[in-house]
Amino acid sequence: MRRLFPHxxxxxxxxxxxxxxxxxxxxGQILLGGAVATAVSLAASPILPERVRFRRLLSLLQLVAVAGIDIIRSNIAVLLILINPRAEPSAGFIKMELQLTNQFGLAVLACLLTATPGSAWLEYDGERNTVLIHVLDLADKDEWIATVRHRYERLLLEIFQ
Structure with missing residues (x-):
């Protein structure tokens, strides 16, 4: 079974x-989708060094809820910046050190930060385990770092490590 479904x-x-x-x-869609998903999983097998393992499913559900709420709130905040003619967002860059080292956890964090309007994951330094993030309206750098650590990284550590 593992040969047919490696991931x-x-x-x-x-x-x-x-x-x-x-x-x-x-x-028909279930059969076709299953065939495509199985083929992609088999094709990805040589480039994925390890299987994805979720340690705590409750933390995964919590992460989905937190990220969903944050994306909605961020959409509203960016919309308010865009429609306000007097708004002067103070864009900036944040370089933060991460505790997360699991490649799947890092990929999920990159997707979450980029999917959230007003922020973008720009660069990851694997040697220093740091990430460079661009923020559209950076009011307080320390508060932003704390938000990423407590809302996303903590849950990703629970899920993947």
């Missing part, structure tokens, strides 16, 4: 994404 989490996520994008749970 079952990847296969499952791709299958769900296929069905959501197709907006159908018909038998």
């Amino acid at each position: 079952p989490v990847l296969t499952g996520v791709l299958m769900v994404m296929w069905l959501v994008l197709q907006q159908s749970i018909g038998l």
Whole structure:
């Protein structure tokens, strides 16, 4: 079974994404989505050195909820900046050291920071384990770092390490 599904989490996520994008749970879409997800999982096997393992599923659900709320709040904040003619956002860069070292956890953190309007993951230094982040409206650098550490990195450490 492991030979057919070397990365079952990847296969499952791709299958769900296929069905959501197709907006159908018909038998044909399930079979086609399953075939595509299995093929991609098999093709990705040589470049993925390890399997994804979730340590705490409750933390994963909490991360999804926290990130969803943060993305909605950030969308509203960016919208208010854009529609306010007097707004002068103070964009800036943050270089922060991470405790997270798991490559899947780092990938999820990069996606979360980039998917949140007003911030973007720019560069990762693997030797120093630091990340460079651009923030559209950087009022307090320390507060922003604390937010990333406590809202995302802490949960990702619980999930992946």
